[in-house]
Amino acid sequence: MTNKLNLNNLTKSEEDYLKALFQLLIEDNSVKVGNNQLAEYLKVSPASTNNMIKKLKSKNYVVSEKYGKLELTEEGKSIAVRLIRKHRLWETFLCNYLNFSWDEVHEVAEQLEHIKSYKLIDELDRFMDFPTKDPHGEVIPNADGEYSILPKITLSSLEEGAVCQLISVNDASVTFLKYVSEIGLALSSEIKVQEVREFDGSIKIQFNNIQETVTRKFADNVFVKVI
């Protein structure tokens, strides 16, 4: 178990970098995450990333060799997981209690996840009776930072004829989320891959008696469980 007592005097930026790194490294299970990749993910310049990584290394949250790949220390991971927990609990609250829709919660949760108070988030958790998944289907880490990282199978990775169930979607793009709900997809929807077109990677799918053709980019953001 990692240190629970540190009062987390990190800046908003430091937190953003650690969370981004965690999502690239652990959630996306990348073999190598480099400086430029992190910069692109965060939409800042490589120079800014380089600076911040130096700082995070000096604080022992990040480890890397010069010109080498970036890695998180246990401490770094622990901070990132707590941020993810906060983000997902707030998203759940916004959706389930404050009438926010799927696609409206991300931006506000990005702000709320930086509020510093252990009591706040643990009480919010209790208030909602300890939810285990957020509105996008993502697992919410518990107060001890434990959670299962489900292997993320994208819809785009399936072959023709496969039948699957929608378990989560990438929440980072409002337009994507709007599109998902517009065509009628929802968590747990059963999807059949009818045709995969070599030419542009687009996929013809069927669900609830609806047929749709979606792009490769779309299918990359839809995570499924094969059934």
Next chain:
Amino acid sequence: MTNKLNLNNLTKSEEDYLKALFQLLIEDNSVKVGNNQLAEYLKVSPASTNNMIKKLKSKNYVVSEKYGKLELTEEGKSIAVRLIRKHRLWETFLCNYLNFSWDEVHEVAEQLEHIKSYKLIDELDRFMDFPTKDPHGEVIPNADGEYSILPKITLSSLEEGAVCQLISVNDASVTFLKYVSEIGLALSSEIKVQEVREFDGSIKIQFNNIQETVTRKFADNVFVKVI
């Protein structure tokens, strides 16, 4: 009615200064608020305040002449009121739904009031069924920024023999709030001023068959209605 469409691109600091100025000017009904007074209230140096006031003047939130008293424009007031609304709604939420006590809410609400989302705060308001007072007895402005500023009579301003009812307390000090609840005072408590001591301004009060002697400083932070 003031402009509702501005998307409020103010920094946290700018918001803090506007809110502080509002509380000194309007809520405390001060005849004159100067640079140093504002600096002291915010616990920053007069030089910092001077800088920020320049910036807020250039943005038309503040008006003042060189070496003159500070004043808020309508726009400035409107922003401050919205911050106060957010602060008090969050305090109410923390107390009534998340098991926070009187003295724990202020610090977290100071963070939450800077979250930028009209929907968030209006939905929170609706969720709690439009409360009109926060846990410390302060009036919560409505979504249009309207609210009554009750004349604040401090316990310290009363004379011997006066009987009054506690309507609100200054929420800025944790130690003060702890003390208030420890001695058994609560909102609506009926208080009788038994003795005012010239020497040090301390006051002997009686409430719920309890007798207590409180300091002048304490009595300055307790707001009452004479009955």
Next chain:
DNA sequence: TAAATAAGTTAGGCATGACTAACAAATTAA
């Protein structure tokens, strides 16, 4: 009313976290 005090302002500095431009190292391809 002149000196003392209080209040307000300016100048210059520092930390954070962005940026661009220039350069160095590593990787990939010809």
Next chain:
DNA sequence: TTAATTTGTTAGTCATGCCTAACTTATTTA
């Protein structure tokens, strides 16, 4: 195996918002 490309680093700049020290203007009060 060298050249091209990608990736990473460094140097220098800028805005924000804080600071101290020095200075100016206003207000008191002796």
